[in-house]
Amino acid sequence: MGTRAVVARPTPQGFTGRIFLNDGAPYTAMSVLRGFVLNVQEGDVEAAARVLIDEHPGGWIDVPDPDCRGRCLCHDAPPVNGAASTEPTTEQTASEAEYVYVLHPERLAVLVPGDDGWEEIRSTPWSD
Template structure:
């Protein structure tokens, strides 16, 4: 695996603002594992699950293979972030509830964040797998399966399946005691996303 590092050389973050919650968007493999692509920004379930659930229902019209191809196969190296272009076709009122009324584009790594290899070689496309996710400092993995998004929290090993039919505004469902939920993120939330809060 080519070792990559990412550096933000433009739009420096405000003091005290956390840059990223690293994640992976993946598909299941025949062996029972997964393989997928790196996602740098806003990887926590509260940000990503509503976006992914809505994208399959509207933009991809239920076509899971088309969604996997777009999110996993199309990036050259990985995603800096996935944006509200995934909400094409979502009713505007619902889209505004999902995003807080903000809009931002999907951006591949290298477009906004330079991708640098430790040995200076040209960055290569590397898929993240269940065997390598820990090496990438990934916190969350979203496995796009036929019936559900399987959410894996790498630091604790906890898993939860969120069905594609889940409530978009409360995808983690019932929070009653005894219900298994993903472990909370180990990093504090950022008050605002640098790209979304920047003047356009």
């Protein structure tokens, strides 16, 4: 199994999102998520969040990229070890994730578990 991660949108309390099971390490996930937002959704971060979080409540095996539509746990694959849940993943329930990718309107933030909750380790703007 790949690196478990969460793709999320920011909330006043932290974040809410969906799990993805493969390619969750930053060197892959950041590129795939940027490609999805910038190329597939033409820079519309909220449209990307709707697809990744709202329209696929089971989460993802592979996040869509410009070359494929991805594989979601709610439409394309049976649940893997109970991974498909329609409950959103939040900062309190993301204990199995190694990384969280938060789709802010102006940037993509990478979070990791820290001593006092989730800590941002990297951030990249959507536009250069």
